[in-house]
Amino acid sequence: MSQLEQLRAAMGRAGVDALWISDAANVRYLSGFTSGKDGKVLVTPQDATLYTDARYTVQAAQESRVPTFIARPPATLEHAAPGLAGLRVGFEAESLTVAELEQLRTYWPQATLVGTAGLLSDLRMVKTPDEVQAVRDAQALADRVFAQVRPMIRAGVRELDVALEIESLLRRVGAESAFEIIVASGPRGALPHGVASDRVIGDGELVTVDMGARLNGYNSDMTRTVAVGTPSPEMARVYRAVLEAEEAAVRAVRPGVRGADLDALARDILTGHGLGEAFAHSLGHGVGLMVHEGPSLRGSSEDVLRPGMIVTVEPGAYLPDVGGVRIEDLVLVTEDGHEVLSRSEKEAV
Numbered sequence: 001m002s003q004l005e006q007l008r009a010a011m012g013r014a015g016v017d018a019l020w021i022s023d024a025a026n027v028r029y030l031s032g033f034t035s036g037k038d039g040k041v042l043v044t045p046q047d048a049t050l051y052t053d054a055r056y057t058v059q060a061a062q063e064s065r066v067p068t069f070i071a072r073p074p075a076t077l078e079h080a081a082p083g084l085a086g087l088r089v090g091f092e093a094e095s096l097t098v099a100e101l102e103q104l105r106t107y108w109p110q111a112t113l114v115g116t117a118g119l120l121s122d123l124r125m126v127k128t129p130d131e132v133q134a135v136r137d138a139q140a141l142a143d144r145v146f147a148q149v150r151p152m153i154r155a156g157v158r159e160l161d162v163a164l165e166i167e168s169l170l171r172r173v174g175a176e177s178a179f180e181i182i183v184a185s186g187p188r189g190a191l192p193h194g195v196a197s198d199r200v201i202g203d204g205e206l207v208t209v210d211m212g213a214r215l216n217g218y219n220s221d222m223t224r225t226v227a228v229g230t231p232s233p234e235m236a237r238v239y240r241a242v243l244e245a246e247e248a249a250v251r252a253v254r255p256g257v258r259g260a261d262l263d264a265l266a267r268d269i270l271t272g273h274g275l276g277e278a279f280a281h282s283l284g285h286g287v288g289l290m291v292h293e294g295p296s297l298r299g300s301s302e303d304v305l306r307p308g309m310i311v312t313v314e315p316g317a318y319l320p321d322v323g324g325v326r327i328e329d330l331v332l333v334t335e336d337g338h339e340v341l342s343r344s345e346k347e348a349v
């Protein structure tokens with residue numbers, strides 16, 4: 001089934017006849033138009049239309065897999081209105097603003113507007129072969145960049161300079177950083193999202209580097225914690241515990257496994273090392289057009305892994321004022337198990 005056919009089936013289950021798609025990643029996913037933030041897609045029982053404005057006339061003609069109508073709101077809404085009379089029209093409750101909803105109410109008075117959630121994000125969880133290749137390419141690039149940057153992670157270098165080098169290497173090959181690069185050294189390692197600061201890396205410290213490449217719209221995500229010199233026995237113990245949890249969770253990735261069970265597996269290992277409280281976030285998340293998307297590998301998740309999903313496995317342990325460790329791999333769920341897409345070496349500490 002095509003993406004559009006799968007979406008129409010999901011719309012039927014949600015009880016809507018048409019869907020107004022406003023989330024930028026969903027617009028891109030469904031239409032192929034790469035400037036999704038400046039577009040909307042309307043899916044009706046018969047048609048799908050990309051609405052964008054005249055800045056994108058040429059680009060939309062080149063990229064969009066669905067017919068395009070060039071206009072700005074409210075002309076877009078006026079164009080759509082006649083076809084929506086009497087229909088139940090879904091909108092994406094997680095991305096449409098209140099002001100935009102009011103505008104839909106004004107211009108589509110004969111439609112019944114219905115809030116929906118997750119119709120496209122559910123589809124996006126399982127990647128097509130082309131999407132898998134796109135994430136694979138992004139991760140391969142991130143691995144190459146990490147290998148180039150690893151030698152500069154040493155005492156006397158600022159975290160910021162490490163991040164800048166990663167960013168510039170990514171930019172030079174036409175990619176960009178998938179998110180603000182995390183370089184957290186020494187005690188800053190206790191910040192799970194310690195974006196690079198002007199702190200100078202010291203001897204005997206662990207340094208957590210969390211980076212991703214965005215290439216052709218698709219993201220990668222990987223974390224390595226590296227040792228500069230010889231870390232304290234306490235931090236070496238934490239590193240080995242996190243590595244044990246990470247490797248065990250990666251080994252367990254296969255179709256049919258629940259995200260919640262993978263989280264519990266890693267959490268139980270860290271708890272056994274007295275680090276359960278120090279693991280301050282979920283085990284992982286899906287990666288694709290967004291760095292964070294479904295499925296979720298957290299305790300409350302009901303997601304079950306299926307072939308074609310791409311997830312991170314990233315346990316961590318964070319000790320305030322002392323330091324922290326996170327180790328993260330990007331993992332493709334295959335028909336009979338998994339394939340680890342991130343290839344960067346993990347150091348023995």
Ligand SMILES: CSCC[C@H](N)C(=O)N[C@@H](C)C(=O)N[C@@H](C)C(=O)O
Nearest residue numbers: 179192210221281282284285291292
């Ligand atoms: C702001 S993007 C940061 C990406 C980073 N690699 C990452 O995913 N960090 C995780 C610790 C994280 O944010 N996990 C989320 C899903 C959570 O546990 O709520």
